[in-house]
Amino acid sequence: MNTITLTNEFHNTSINLVPGRGGLSPRQVTRARRALCGIAGCTCGGDCGERGPGNPALAINPTTGWAELA
Numbered sequence: 001m002n003t004i005t006l007t008n009e010f011h012n013t014s015i016n017l018v019p020g021r022g023g024l025s026p027r028q029v030t031r032a033r034r035a036l037c038g039i040a041g042c043t044c045g046g047d048c049g050e051r052g053p054g055n056p057a058l059a060i061n062p063t064t065g066w067a068e069l070a
C-alpha cells in the first residue's frame with residue numbers, strides 16, 4: 001500500500017506512514033499521535049491525532065487496536 005499523509009491543521013504538523021494490510025498498527029497510531037499533537041489531554045484531533053480536511057477516514061478497531069482505513 002502507498003504512503004499516506006496525516007495532518008493536523010491545529011498544530012500545523014504532519015506525518016507520512018505506510019499502512020499495513022489492516023491499516024495502521026497500534027505502534028503507528030502511537031507514532032502518529034505523538035508526531036501530530038503529542039500534548040497529553042489535548043483533544044484537538046482524531047484517534048491518530050489527525051485534524052482537518054484531506055485526511056483519510058480512520059477508525060480504531062477496539063478489538064485489535066489497529067486504525068482501519070475506511
Ligand SMILES: [Zn+2]
Nearest residue numbers: 037039042044
Ligand atoms: Zn493537540
